[in-house]
Amino acid sequence: MSSNYTRRDFLKVTSCSTAIAGISCMTGTLGSLGAQTISGSTKFVRSYCEMCTSRCQIEGKVVDGKSVFIQGNKYSKGMGTSVCARGAAGHSQLYDPQRLVKPLIRVGKRGEGRWKEATYEEALNLIAKKMMKIKEEYGPQAVLFSSKTGEHFSHLSTFSKAFESPNLFSHHSHCPIAYKVAFKHTYGTGLKRDFSKSKYILNFGHNLFEGINVSSTKKLAKAAASEKTKLVVLEPRFSIVAAKADEWHSVKPGTDLAFVLSLIHVWLRDGKYDKEFVQRYTVGIEHLIESTKTTTPQWQEKITGIKADVAERVANELYKAAPNCIIDWGHKTTTGQSEYQRTRAILIANALMGNIEKEGGLFFKKKAKTCNKLAGIDIAPTITNPDKHFETPKTLRVDRASLKGSDNAFVGRNQGVLMDIPKAILNKDPYEVKGWFMIRTNPLITVADPKTMKEAMHKLDFIVVTDVYMSETALMADVVLPEATYLERDEGIMDKSSSKPTYMIRNKIVDPINNTLASHEIFRTLAKKMGIDKDYKWDNILQYRVQQAKGNDKLLKELMSKGYVSYSIPTLYYREEKYVKDFVNKYPNARKYLDEDGLMGSMLDNLKTPSGKIEIFSQQVEEEFKGYGVPRDDNNMDVTRGYPYILTSGKSAIHTNGHTHNVPYLNMLMSDNPVWINPQTAKKENLKNGDKIYLENDIGKEKGTVFVTEGIRPDTLFVYMGFGRESSDLKRTNGIGTNQSKLLPLIKGPVCSTMVTNVGVKITKA
Numbered sequence: 108m109s110s111n112y113t114r115r116d117f118l119k120v121t122s123c124s125t126a127i128a129g130i131s132c133m134t135g136t137l138g139s140l141g142a143q144t145i146s147g148s149t150k151f152v153r154s155y156c157e158m159c160t161s162r163c164q165i166e167g168k169v170v171d172g173k174s175v176f177i178q179g180n181k182y183s184k185g186m187g188t189s190v191c192a193r194g195a196a197g198h199s200q201l202y203d204p205q206r207l208v209k210p211l212i213r214v215g216k217r218g219e220g221r222w223k224e225a226t227y228e229e230a231l232n233l234i235a236k237k238m239m240k241i242k243e244e245y246g247p248q249a250v251l252f253s254s255k256t257g258e259h260f261s262h263l264s265t266f267s268k269a270f271e272s273p274n275l276f277s278h279h280s281h282c283p284i285a286y287k288v289a290f291k292h293t294y295g296t297g298l299k300r301d302f303s304k305s306k307y308i309l310n311f312g313h314n315l316f317e318g319i320n321v322s323s324t325k326k327l328a329k330a331a332a333s334e335k336t337k338l339v340v341l342e343p344r345f346s347i348v349a350a351k352a353d354e355w356h357s358v359k360p361g362t363d364l365a366f367v368l369s370l371i372h373v374w375l376r377d378g379k380y381d382k383e384f385v386q387r388y389t390v391g392i393e394h395l396i397e398s399t400k401t402t403t404p405q406w407q408e409k410i411t412g413i414k415a416d417v418a419e420r421v422a423n424e425l426y427k428a429a430p431n432c433i434i435d436w437g438h439k440t441t442t443g444q445s446e447y448q449r450t451r452a453i454l455i456a457n458a459l460m461g462n463i464e465k466e467g468g469l470f471f472k473k474k475a476k477t478c479n480k481l482a483g484i485d486i487a488p489t490i491t492n493p494d495k496h497f498e499t500p501k502t503l504r505v506d507r508a509s510l511k512g513s514d515n516a517f518v519g520r521n522q523g524v525l526m527d528i529p530k531a532i533l534n535k536d537p538y539e540v541k542g543w544f545m546i547r548t549n550p551l552i553t554v555a556d557p558k559t560m561k562e563a564m565h566k567l568d569f570i571v572v573t574d575v576y577m578s579e580t581a582l583m584a585d586v587v588l589p590e591a592t593y594l595e596r597d598e599g600i601m602d603k604s605s606s607k608p609t610y611m612i613r614n615k616i617v618d619p620i621n622n623t624l625a626s627h628e629i630f631r632t633l634a635k636k637m638g639i640d641k642d643y644k645w646d647n648i649l650q651y652r653v654q655q656a657k658g659n660d661k662l663l664k665e666l667m668s669k670g671y672v673s674y675s676i677p678t679l680y681y682r683e684e685k686y687v688k689d690f691v692n693k694y695p696n697a698r699k700y701l702d703e704d705g706l707m708g709s710m711l712d713n714l715k716t717p718s719g720k721i722e723i724f725s726q727q728v729e730e731e732f733k734g735y736g737v738p739r740d741d742n743n744m745d746v747t748r749g750y751p752y753i754l755t756s757g758k759s760a761i762h763t764n765g766h767t768h769n770v771p772y773l774n775m776l777m778s779d780n781p782v783w784i785n786p787q788t789a790k791k792e793n794l795k796n797g798d799k800i801y802l803e804n805d806i807g808k809e810k811g812t813v814f815v816t817e818g819i820r821p822d823t824l825f826v827y828m829g830f831g832r833e834s835s836d837l838k839r840t841n842g843i844g845t846n847q848s849k850l851l852p853l854i855k856g857p858v859c860s861t862m863v864t865n866v867g868v869k870i871t872k873a
């Protein structure tokens with residue numbers, strides 16, 4: 108359908124800041140085109156959101172040719188029609204006059220912001236030429252590729268492999284890497300949480316009411332409100348989760364490890380743990396007994412600031428609730444240098460409570476392949492990756508990820524360590540880097556020490572950034588390629604299985620404004636232009652989808668109409684009697700997997716760890732990082748680096764990382780991020796609400812505005828992340844607020860190579 112949306116309406120609703128009224132809008136933006144119509148489906152199309160990477164299932168439709176109405180996809184049970192503020196504001200990004208809709212080629216100095224508009228054809232030709240030139244002169248390893256994981260990352264990954272560069276980076280190192288690595292070392296693979304049936308949840312800064320994932324957030328909200336569930340939260344600040352909890356303990360940032368080690372001490376001291384489970388499924392308890400001998404509740408009190416009797420009581424309460432309990436490791440696991448040990452200790456604490464594959468505890472994902480095998484019939488279709496034959500180049504990576512003996516030995520070759528990029532470029536170590544292709548990532552806001560990162564970018568010959576806005580990182584590019592927003596894209600199938608086999612797909616709701624391209628179109632076209640596409644087996648998204656679905660027309664049709672398909676099999680927890688019974692009753696072939704006790708506990712006998720067991724002690728870790736084989740006090744919990752205050756950061760419910768701060772509706776809801784300061788600290792520093800301050804350390808100096816609140820420890824400061832934007836093309840948010848990353852050093856947590864987001868600072872008055 109087409110619309111009669113006039114230029115006047117366009118200006119009224121979304122005003123291109125003051126610029127459009129007087130002067131013209133920025134080059135390459137939607138505003139510079141004048142009024143554009145919104146055409147697309149007037150009936151609900153089911154898809155998934157990309158306002159953050161929780162990627163919740165949505166449905167949306169064009170209303171009166173003027174707007175896009177978005178709500179949760181009712182076919183996705185966990186969502187219902189709920190959506191968060193950012194999810195509902197998708198239209199505001201789509202139709203923001205400051206959004207990029209034309210490719211731009213740099214004409215001024217790098218970072219200066221002078222551009223000429225180009226067609227995609229021109230821009231892609233230039234990229235192909237420049238990248239191939241680097242490849243010929245310096246080799247393919249001289250170009251880096253990075254993106255946040257998701258559909259973009261899949262296509263970027265294939266493209267980087269076709270180009271033969273080993274240097275592919277995801278967002279793992281500044282977000283989930285600690286728990287990904289800790290899970291691999293402990294259970295061989297990840298586990299999911301069953302909040303809905305849990306009697307006791309011990310939450311270590313899992314900020315689900317602000318760092319949102321709608322279906323998980325709803326589950327935790329229900330549990331928090333239930334009389335049957337006790338929620339205990341350890342958080343340096345009074346977050347919204349803390350506010351909804353039964354108990355909040357204001358832990359000193361970076362010291363969670365001490366609290367967990369003290370719980371383990373109490374359980375082992377008193378013999379209050381699931382001995383049978385530990386005996387059957389784990390290795391290395393003797394190492395843990397040794398390493399936690401002195402980690403008493405009294406010992407932890409001095410480190411965390413939480414009273415000894417609290418640790419003693421929580422340990423006992425958890426044991427009473429076990430196995431229907433969860434000790435929650437969180438999501439963004441970047442608290443400090445002790446992060447690996449903290450997360451390993453939490454994962455092992457769960458095993459001691461015997462809550463694995465138990466109701467209200469933790470469970471392994473049940474994908475189609477596993478369910479079909481157990482049921483002995485095909486109850487759910489499986490999908491495949493049409494690009495799986497592309498091999499990861501075996502050449503040395505700039506960060507030496509996965510290389511034995513290196514400090515990134517346990518980092519995947521397809522993940523990498525973003526914090527090691529500046530050093531590699533500046534020192535030409537282990538070789539010269541000349542180019543960087545980035546998509547859907549903004550490291551100049553979201554990675555530590557952006558000053559050094561920027562310095563490194565200045566040394567490069569060629570940078571490509573694909574974004575929807577002129578981000579700080581895009582400003583540093585030679586070519587900026589706008590991408591169609593998620594509302595304007597058809598994309599591939601994603602496996603979303605949790606307790607049941609589940610798939611989702613992104614379906615286009617709106618026709619791409621100004622014919623902007625999706626990432627698969629960008630990479631597929633570039634590979635062709637560069638003559639490196641001989642191994643691609645698809646030319647367009649339909650072929651890609653069909654191959655993913657292995658020609659399963661029914662699955663594809665269902666996904667294209669419902670956006671989300673989940674197979675309603677009885678939930679199966681291998682060690683929970685009634686669940687196993689229900690499954691076997693429905694699928695009698697599954698009987699052959701029953702153990703003598705009528706359960707399926709032997710499904711846990713061959714885990715993907717070196718021993719096949721849950722590894723309380725990890726020999727492989729001990730060999731690479733001496734002293735880290737078992738959780739212990741690693742003397743690494745002080746994150747102050749000698750400064751008087753710890754500055755920490757986290758998500759706000761209104762904004763996403765380094766992404767949404769310029770989106771008109773969201774900017775109207777929240778336009779600044781003042782610094783949380785305890786009244787005692789404010790008094791000591793002679794500060795009051797609204798005062799301007801500087802936060803300072805050896806890495807940087809950043810301005811801030813004082814917000815005095817009881818909701819934070821006196822030794823801690825907090826800001827919501829992603830403000831302090833420096834791109835002058837983000838007109839609504841430019842120059843406002845504090846960017847915490849500017850104060851973070853380029854250090855990594857040992858073993859897992861995580862970024863560290865809690866940092867010491869001092870306060871000076873501005």
Ligand SMILES: Nc1nc2c(c(=O)[nH]1)N[C@H]1C(S)=C(S)[C@@H](COP(=O)(O)OP(=O)(O)OC[C@H]3O[C@@H](n4cnc5c(=O)[nH]c(N)nc54)[C@H](O)[C@@H]3O)O[C@H]1N2
Pocket residue numbers: 159160161282310311312313314315317318319320341342343344346358359360361362363437438439440442755756757758759760761762763764825865
């Ligand atoms: N609204 C919104 N939702 C989002 C996102 C978003 O940007 N905005 N981003 C998505 C992404 S990428 C992610 S990774 C998830 C993140 O989800 P979470 O990891 O749950 O969210 P964060 O706010 O990053 O969590 C950090 C919390 O830990 C607290 N904290 C800091 N240091 C410590 C410590 O040492 N110990 C303890 N116990 N707590 C500490 C902080 O105060 C903060 O509340 O959210 C996702 N959802």
Ligand SMILES: Nc1nc2c(c(=O)[nH]1)N[C@H]1C(S)=C(S)[C@@H](COP(=O)(O)OP(=O)(O)OC[C@H]3O[C@@H](n4cnc5c(=O)[nH]c(N)nc54)[C@H](O)[C@@H]3O)O[C@H]1N2
Pocket residue numbers: 157254255278281282283439546547548549550552553554573574575576578590591592593756757758763764765766828847848851864
């Ligand atoms: N100081 C500090 N730093 C942090 C964190 C913290 O709490 N404190 N949190 C960390 C966490 S958990 C994460 S996950 C990372 C996230 O950091 P990044 O990986 O950099 O991701 P985002 O900031 O979410 O988004 C990056 C860019 O994607 C663009 N974008 C949005 N949608 C699209 C799209 O559809 N297509 C394209 N091409 N681009 C799009 C946005 O405009 C934005 O410029 O930051 C980490 N950094």
Ligand code: SF4
Pocket residue numbers: 156157158159160161162163190191192193194195319320321
């Ligand atoms: S949490 Fe909100 S913004 Fe993130 S994907 Fe879900 S609906 Fe979208």
Ligand SMILES: [Mo]
Pocket residue numbers: 281282283439
């Ligand atoms: Mo994240």
